[in-house]
Amino acid sequence: MKFVAISDTHCRHLNxxxxxxxxxxxxxDITYKGKKDETDDFLNWFAKLPFxxxxxxxxxxxxxxxxxxxxxxxxxxxxxxxxxxxxxxVVDGIKIWGSPVTPWFFNWAFNRKRGKEIKKHWDMIPADTxxxxxxxxxxxxxxxxxxxxxxxxxxxxNTIEKxxxxxxxxxxxxxxxxAAKLKGTHFINASVLNESYELIxxxxxxxx
Numbered sequence: 185m186k187f188v189a190i191s192d193t194h195c196r197h198l199n200x201x202x203x204x205x206x207x208x209x210x211x212x213d214i215t216y217k218g219k220k221d222e223t224d225d226f227l228n229w230f231a232k233l234p235f236x237x238x239x240x241x242x243x244x245x246x247x248x249x250x251x252x253x254x255x256x257x258x259x260x261x262x263x264x265x266x267x268x269x270x271x272x273x274v275v276d277g278i279k280i281w282g283s284p285v286t287p288w289f290f291n292w293a294f295n296r297k298r299g300k301e302i303k304k305h306w307d308m309i310p311a312d313t314x315x316x317x318x319x320x321x322x323x324x325x326x327x328x329x330x331x332x333x334x335x336x337x338x339x340x341x342n343t344i345e346k347x348x349x350x351x352x353x354x355x356x357x358x359x360x361x362x363a364a365k366l367k368g369t370h371f372i373n374a375s376v377l378n379e380s381y382e383l384i385x386x387x388x389x390x391x392x
Contacts, residue, residue: 185207185275186204187206187209188205188387189372189390190376191243191319191353191354191355192213192356192358193226193377194213196381200383201387202387206235206276208237208239211240211374212246212318212356215245215247215248218249238264238266239265239266241267241282241283241284243294244289244295244319245292249293250284251293268281268282270285272313279314280317281310283306283318283319284319286318286320287335294319309347311347316349318340318352318354320357321356322338322340323340324341325352328359348367350369350392351372354372358379359378360375
């Protein structure tokens with residue numbers, strides 16, 4: 185099965201050129217200011233894309249998806265689109281778990297304090313998960329920011345090392361776009377924008 189991974193589109197989605205695939209994964213930051221109209225615009229675009237399965241999570245910019253009631257969010261999700269929020273979907277036998285949570289940074293959306301508070305989200309991930317879809321990276325893997333420090337989550341890394349999923353797809357740290365395979369897991373930072381919010385990175389394709 186062919187997967188296409190993107191992240192951090194920040195309202196630039198209309199200009200993205202997507203390759204063909206079976207499943208489209210978006211790892212969050214669908215909006216720039218987190219407004220409902222930005223969210224609606226993204227969903228209208230996402231729903232029309234020619235993929236058999238279209239799956240997305242929120243990111244730290246997506247305030248509407250954090251603050252709005254769950255029932256109201258579900259009512260605007262188009263048919264054929266799957267929204268994950270600390271939840272799972274099974275696609276042709278492949279188990280995908282998605283979470284928007286990232287370590288605390290300037291009170292953005294879906295922020296959790298490092299340690300016990302964020303670990304409880306990773307403890308929810310089933311041990312038989314094939315693909316972990318999070319907005320932020322695990323510590324030390326495609327998570328380096330401009331000052332050369334690591335912004336990823338150590339507790340997420342510990343969880344990934346225990347579960348050993350086939351893939352971990354994320355974004356958030358624009359400047360660390362790319363892919364790496366470590367200990368059997370394919371790590372993919374699918375941020376399509378660079379640190380200057382320019383649309384220069386290509387979607388990343390992988391197979392399972």
